[in-house]
């Protein structure tokens with residue numbers, strides 16, 4: 001199932017749909033109104049677009065045990081200014097210029113590990129697009145131990161408004177075993193420096209690294225959320241071809257999480273951020289081009305983020321079930337009222353949440369009623 005689910009159009013995005021979108025001048029609003037009147041849903045409007053500028057392993061001081069940027073199959077970006085500008089220009093031709101945010105994103109390596117002149121060169125290629133208003137921001141991915149006040153200033157002065165920090169874990173033991181080459185102190189320091197430079201921060205954290213446990217992953221999420229970042233990405237560790245983790249796995253020294261364990265742990269982590277209103281911009285790896293070739297073992301799923309959201313919905317349904325039917329674990333059947341707009345998440349992949357609740361609570365039947373905006377509620381049924 002695709003991660004992007006069908007949702008009603010939020011009020012603040014309706015105007016995008018009111019603009020002419022077809023050659024004959026008809027508006028999408030008409031189609032949307034028709035869908036809504038039929039009780040159907042329309043895809044969530046896109047609010048931002050990213051121009052990916054992939055710099056695999058550039059600026060990395062070593063190789064972290066889990067990492068293979070080449071597995072993503074992205075096209076490496078030329079660092080020649082003219083080609084870089086051409087690439088941004090090419091992307092812009094495919095992007096709706098009315099989107100609220102269009103950003104150029106340098107990722108796949110350790111941006112601030114590059115020589116300063118090279119960083120400037122790369123950013124200067126994107127800067128004219130920012131100054132002319134054709135893009136609205138520049139994002140770079142980097143390591144905490146390569147952030148200092150001087151390079152934070154360089155980033156700020158060249159239009160970078162978001163830094164993605166590869167934190168991975170806030171356990172020193174896990175960082176050591178991942179061969180990150182830095183500890184937790186560098187993370188706290190980098191966050192302070194970036195905040196002082198008024199640069200937004202996205203923290204990337206992982207579950208299932210060597211030495212990691214469910215409790216350590218949860219503690220990482222709690223500590224990362226306490227740093228009040230502007231967003232987070234959560235990845236389960238998978239064993240990619242050509243990595244040190246592959247060697248450890250083949251030697252029997254590393255056991256990856258199962259898919260179900262990874263979903264449980266990442267659901268715990270996601271919940272920590274959402275409870276603090278910190279957006280989780282992605283849960284799970286980006287879909288790989290050749291997962292069959294690149295993945296040796298581990299909890300890879302192309303719709304991992306959806307599985308995590310569905311697990312959180314299942315927990316919510318279970319709470320409701322326990323609260324509203326207290327002490328009555330032998331009811332023959334029940335009816336669950338669910339919000340129509342989130343029904344896919346509540347029902348789960350292949351109706352797995354319904355199956356799980358039926359089995360666990362020994363229900364002969366669990367009927368689902370969908371209603372726009374309904375809070376989940378349950379009542380027992382006579383059969």
Ligand code: SF4
Nearest residue numbers: 060063064067108109
């Ligand atoms: S995780 Fe980041 S720092 Fe480590 S090898 Fe990969 S790109 Fe480089």
